[in-house]
Amino acid sequence: MDDWIDYYDSTHTIYVSKLHRDVHFDGIATDIMGYVTAPDATVLDYSCGEALSAAKVAAACGTLILAEPAPGVRGRLSARFAHHPNIKVRALDELPALPDGSIDLVVMNSVAQYMKPDELDRALGVVRRLLSRSGKLVLGDILDPKVGMGRDVAALLKMAARHGFLTDALWGLARTALSDYRQLRTKIGLQRYSEAEMLAKLKAAGFAAERAERNVGHNPWRMSFVAKPAG
Template sequence: MDDWIDYYDSTHTIYVSKLHRDLHFQIIARDIIGYISSPEATVLDYACGEALSASQVAAACGKLILAEPAPGVRGRLIARFAPNTKIRVRSLDDVRKMQEQSIDLVVMNSVAQYMTPDELDAALLNFSRILKPSGKLVLGDILQPNVGMFRDVTALLSFGLRHGFLKDALIGLISTALSDYRQLRTRIGLQRYSEEEITATLKGVGFAVQRAHRNIGHNSWRMTFVARPPLVR
């Protein structure tokens, strides 16, 4: 995961325009809010990225913890949300040291593809430790083995067509094809899981799990799963 952390801590071109970036985070925030069960809930957004719409999520819960591995991104999060007393920014090491059964909702969206299977297992084990018995884990944007880059391209173009940045999306796809992202994706690859594989992985850590009806974000070709600690089975 270290190479991907370095990439996202750099000046990258993963978003084709400011509108694309802003809409991306707005939609993710909207979808996360749908999983918050109480206005007093403590929510952990794991490897959250820039989290530009985190204030919306914080308004729907009691406390929002933004955990981010990239130091540069983490610094921007601290500066951006310093006035918001409901938001705390932490490193992934901080998450490993969190108190047992202290979190109501963990969201890890569009992260598993960048982790090795061992890194994913370690994160899931820690989530099972810090989640309250009544809590839940939402594991979003899981890439499927039989769904290739073509579907990502069509999902982006469709998103751009609906929201008025189709031209930027087309230009951005050309830029991405020539970028460090494409080279890194080719060299390292992305982890992909079938529904059966990710279900088995979550059950292996002790979670009860079911696939959500829709994925977090705009890409319907990817999968989201909702998992609950063993005591809730």
């Protein structure tokens, strides 16, 4: 995962425009809010990225913890949300120090594909310990091995047409074909899981899980799972 952390901590071009970036994060924040069930809930966004719309989520819960491994991104998060008293920014290696059962909702969106299977297993172990007995884990944007990159392109273009940045999206796709992201994706690859494989992984980590009706974010060809502590 370290190579991907370095990439997202750099000046990358994963978003085709500022509007694309804003729409992306706003959509994710809206989807996360749909999983917040109480105004005093403690929510953990695991590997949150820039989380530009995190204030929306914070307004719907008691405490929002933004956990981010990339130090540059983490610094920007701290500055951006310095005046939001219920938003806390943490490094991933700070999470094991949190009390057992102290989190009501954990969201890991667009994270699992960048982690080796054993890294994901360790992360799920930490999350399992942190979740309250009635808490939930939302594991989003899981890549299906049967679905190719063409579906990702189609989903991006559909979102771009809907929100008015189609021309930027077309130019952005051309740039991405020659970018460090494409090279890194080719070199390292992204982890993919079938529905059965992810359900088995979650069960092994101590969760009772099911596939959500829709994915978190804009891409309907990827999968999300909702898991609760088993037993």
